[in-house]
């Protein structure tokens with residue numbers, strides 16, 4: 001991992017919501033956006049609180065109509081996470097949202113470009129100490145009137161790059177827009193430049209990071225359904241973050257936004273950019289050695305543990321005990337399944353051997369007990385690696401050395417010395 005790019009820092013929120021810092025030495029934050037209508041106050045509050053509980057650091061809401069900004073005050077009174085008003089087309093929605101007490105404004109240079117209008121939003125934000133995200137989107141920047149000419153002119157920049165004209169156009173739009181902010185000496189700004197194409201996102205953010213020292217909000221927009229959208233987002237955002245670029249992220253796709261938060265956090269945990277909250281689960285992939293319904297078990301374990309366990313326990317759900325111990329090394333709690341049974345270990349010590357239908361409950365009990373001991377200071381996370389040595393683990397599960405002798409277990413090695 002490269003050192004993170006140095007950027008200015010902005011702050012979002014207030015004493016009540018807590019302040020989320022973006023840029024500088026702040027941890028990379030996770031954002032998402034509500035799916036419901038903002039004017040539906042109760043539903044919007046419930047959705048924001050659910051997303052905040054799921055780990056969202058900042059939540060954005062759409063305010064396309066006056067009734068949305070009118071609802072904001074009530075919403076802000078009932079939520080405890082910084083809220084961003086997403087403004088398109090009507091700069092007055094930004095002014096109304098600021099008046100209602102919102103914590104940050106997002107402006108789209110593609111549809112609010114009048115200098116006086118932008119200046120009035122800048123003035124209102126400055127008065128209240130609010131930051132603005134300048135969010136360029138590939139889809140909204142191509143001017144309808146002189147599109148062909150612009151693309152031709154800009155095509156000569158980045159000519160060696162795939163979609164070089166779009167990179168140039170997004171950067172040109174951003175530079176024009178940022179000139180308004182510079183002229184007003186307003187620097188409480190964060191920048192994004194999203195596209196639905198992950199390769200374009202990679203190129204554009206890389207170029208922007210060379211031109212501006214404002215914090216960058218990373219995202220792939222219109223990324224499609226969750227199944228492919230996650231991959232598109234993680235490829236682009238993960239690559240940028242691994243090169244030190246990016247200060248806040250939104251993974252986005254067509255699904256419940258709670259998954260965007262979960263996936264965003266997991267990506268940051270994997271990159272070592274955030275300290276893990278909750279369980280880290282290790283589990284087998286498909287494998288012909290698994291002798292229980294492991295996939296169903298893993299999903300059930302995942303759900304239960306995320307609901308019940310707060311500490312970052314490392315939990316392993318392994319399909320066999322032949323290779324499982326090596327794969328689960330370092331797990332605090334581990335189950336090794338085989339022959340329709342499961343053997344459970346807590347920090348290397350065998351604590352249970354149960355039939356398949358009792359594995360879930362037993363494993364959860366052990367996780368709860370272990371977490372309680374950690375909280376009481378009687379045990380420590382990651383203190384002991386799982387050390388379970390064959391030679392005859394199969395026998396312990398009831399399948400016996402006869403299987404080894406019959407060549408049905410290929411990978412078991414026995415130290416004869």
Ligand code: SF4
Nearest residue numbers: 284287319320323324
């Ligand atoms: S631990 Fe066993 S069941 Fe799991 S992937 Fe490895 S060999 Fe297969």
